[in-house]
Structure formats: structure tokens, C-alpha cells
Amino acid sequence: xxxxxxxxxxxxxxxxxNHTGDAVPIPHAGLRSRDEIYQWIGQGIGRFxxxxxxxxxxxxxxxxxxxxxxxxxxxxxxxxxxxxxxxxNYIVRKHLPDVSRMRILDVGCSSGLFSLExxxxxxxxxxxxxxxxxxxxxxSRVPPPQDVIAQANFVKQAFExxxxxxxxxxxxxxxxxxxxxxxxxxxxxxxxxxxxxxELDRMPxxxxxxxxxxxxxxxxxxxxxxxxxxxYSSVRYHLRVLKEVGFRTVEVDAPVDYLxxxxxxxx
Ligand SMILES: C[S@@+](CC[C@H](N)C(=O)[O-])C[C@H]1O[C@@H](n2cnc3c(N)ncnc32)[C@H](O)[C@@H]1O
Numbered sequence: 001x002x003x004x005x006x007x008x009x010x011x012x013x014x015x016x017x018n019h020t021g022d023a024v025p026i027p028h029a030g031l032r033s034r035d036e037i038y039q040w041i042g043q044g045i046g047r048f049x050x051x052x053x054x055x056x057x058x059x060x061x062x063x064x065x066x067x068x069x070x071x072x073x074x075x076x077x078x079x080x081x082x083x084x085x086x087x088x089n090y091i092v093r094k095h096l097p098d099v100s101r102m103r104i105l106d107v108g109c110s111s112g113l114f115s116l117e118x119x120x121x122x123x124x125x126x127x128x129x130x131x132x133x134x135x136x137x138x139x140s141r142v143p144p145p146q147d148v149i150a151q152a153n154f155v156k157q158a159f160e161x162x163x164x165x166x167x168x169x170x171x172x173x174x175x176x177x178x179x180x181x182x183x184x185x186x187x188x189x190x191x192x193x194x195x196x197x198x199e200l201d202r203m204p205x206x207x208x209x210x211x212x213x214x215x216x217x218x219x220x221x222x223x224x225x226x227x228x229x230x231x232y233s234s235v236r237y238h239l240r241v242l243k244e245v246g247f248r249t250v251e252v253d254a255p256v257d258y259l260x261x262x263x264x265x266x267x
Contacts, residue, residue: 031161034059041158048151049144053111054084055155058162063111063155068142082260088114091253091262092193095218099123102188105213107176108195112152112169116159118191119167127184128152132173139198139229149173177202181212193220194260197233204241211245215267224259235261 031037038061045051045063049071055063056078064073065083077083081090092114100122106115109128118126130148137143152171160166174183177199190210196219199206210217219242222233231237235252242250247265254261 034162037158037161040161044154044158047154048146050146050148051111051151052083052143053113054078055111055113056085057158071144081258085113085117087260088117091255091258091260092191092218092220093117095253095262095264096121097189097216099189103127103186105129105184105187105190107190107192107210108198109152109171110148111155112171113155114191114193115152115169115171116156116167119169124168126167126169127187128169128171129174129176129179129184130171131175135173135175137198138177138202139200139232147173176206179206179209181209184213187214189216189218190214191218193218193262194222195220197222197225197229197237200228200232203232203237204244207241208245211247211267217242217247217265219263219265221261221263222259223254223261235263238263 031040038057038059041057041061045061048063049066051063051066051073054065054077057063062075062078064075065077066073079086081087099118101124103125104118104123104127106112106118106126106128109115109130112128115126115128130152131137132147132149133145149171156167156169156171172184176195190213192210196203196206196210219238221235221238223235225233235254239250239252242263242265247267249266251264252261253264
């Protein structure tokens with residue numbers, strides 16, 4: 001089958017890219033060659049308006065971060081240590097314990113880049129939670145309503161097709177502001193990178209809930225925000241609440257000139 005034949009076939013599979021980001025599963029059955037898979041991925045990227053994490057699928061196919069107000073892709077941000085795999089490699093990865101056989105929760109998993117990485121590192125099970133289009137981002141109206149969980153499932157399907165393996169990763173659309181401690185069970189490790197402070201005055205309740213679900217929490221604060229959000233996103237506020245909810249050992253990695261410090265909290 002040549003490229004000429006593939007394009008109409010892919011178009012039939014997808015319909016037009018329309019930025020709906022809805023939860024309709026994107027069919028991929030029958031894709032065989034890498035060319036077909038990459039064409040499928042390229043089409044799928046266009047279904048989602050918001051790409052917070054830039055995702056490099058290889059072969060030059062990249063979902064670049066999109067930013068308000070126009071949500072056009074920003075190629076320059078792929079290597080920015082403020083997000084995505086560049087951030088992971090710069091400041092997150094080195095703070096992880098040996099994750100093999102761990103059950104891990106990724107709170108605010110976004111497109112699921114880090115959930116997949118944890119699975120690649122040997123985690124037994126990873127659960128990622130984020131918004132669907134009915135769940136609001138409390139601190140800001142900037143992210144458009146979007147089914148982020150559909151996006152994470154699309155990214156997972158893409159890498160599973162490319163790598164010819166299945167990952168023990170599941171995603172759930174759950175409002176972190178309404179998370180119940182017993183809803184998902186206990187975890188060996190919880191990651192909540194750049195997310196808990198978006199709940200503003202509900203942040204202590206969310207951290208108390210996470211504390212009931214794990215003894216080991218990896219958080220990322222944000223010293224770049226100002227105003228009310230800046231108060232909640234500061235390391236100072238994180239440390240105060242983490243002590244209150246029962247974490248006895250709390251370490252901070254705050255490199256000079258880097259505004260997203262990582263906090264490792266253990267009971
Ligand atoms: C700043 S992004 C961080 C994403 C990812 N953890 C990272 O570090 O790259 C915050 C994430 O939290 C999610 N989020 C915000 N409010 C949420 C809510 N109420 N329920 C579930 N997810 C939420 C957003 O959709 C987004 O994916």
C-alpha cells in the first residue's frame with residue numbers, strides 16, 4: 001500500500017481534525033506499517049486544542065505545546081525544562097525511588113507522558129487522573145474545556161502501537177477537588193506535579209486526601225505564579241500543609257533560577 005492509498009484510509013478512520021478532544025475512542029485497528037501509524041498519530045494530534053505537555057512520538061511527529069490565546073503549537077518549548085520530558089529529565093526523575101513493582105498514582109497526568117515513563121521504568125500499575133470536558137480547572141479559565149483523559153488514552157495507544165507492547169496504565173476522569181481517599185485504593189507513590197495548588201483553598205483538603213492514600217508523595221510547586229494562586233503554589237505553603245497532614249520528612253530541590261521546585265514528602 002502506497003502513501004496515496006493510506007491518506008484516504010486514514011481520513012476515513014478519523015474524519016476531519018476538529019479540536020473537539022471528545023471521548024470518542026479513535027479507531028486504530030488495522031494499522032500495520034509505521035507509516036500508517038505515524039499518519040494516524042499526526043491526525044490524532046489535531047483533535048486536541050490544548051497540549052500542555054509536548055509529546056515527541058519520534059520520526060518527526062510531535063505534539064508541540066499549545067498556548068493561549070490562540071492555541072497554535074509552540075515548537076520552541078519541546079526542550080524547555082519547564083515542561084514535558086525535558087522537565088522530567090531535569091528535575092523529576094532523579095527524585096524517584098526504585099519504582100519497580102510499585103502501584104503509582106499520577107495526579108493531573110495531562111497527556112500521560114510521565115505515567116507511561118513510570119510504566120517503562122517497571123511500575124506494576126499506574127493510574128492517571130485528570131479532567132474530562134465536564135471537570136473545571138479551578139484556578140483559571142485559561143485551559144479550554146477538554147477531555148484530557150481521551151488525550152492521554154490517545155498518547156498511550158500511540159506509544160503502544162509504536163513500541164508493540166501494552167502498558168499497565170489506566171486513566172480516569174476525576175475531579176481532584178472531589179477525590180475520595182477510598183476511591184482508588186492505596187499507592188506506593190503518588191506524583192502530583194504542578195497540580196495541587198490549582199485547587200486554591202481546597203489544596204489542604206486535597207493534600208489530606210492524598211496523605212490518606214500514600215506514605216510517599218512527590219510534588220512540584222511553582223514560584224512563578226503571583227496573586228492568590230502564587231500563595232498556594234509557593235514552596236512555603238506546600239511545606240506548611242504537608243506537615244499539617246502528617247508528612248514527617250520533607251525535602252525540597254529548588255535549583256537557583258528554576259521556578260518549579262520539587263518536594264519529596266514521606267511519612
Ligand atoms: C499544570 S498541569 C501539570 C501536568 C503534569 N502533572 C505536568 O507536570 O506536566 C495541571 C494538570 O492538572 C489538571 N487538572 C487541573 N484541575 C483539575 C481538576 N479539578 N481535576 C483533575 N485534573 C485537573 C490539568 O488538566 C492539567 O493536566
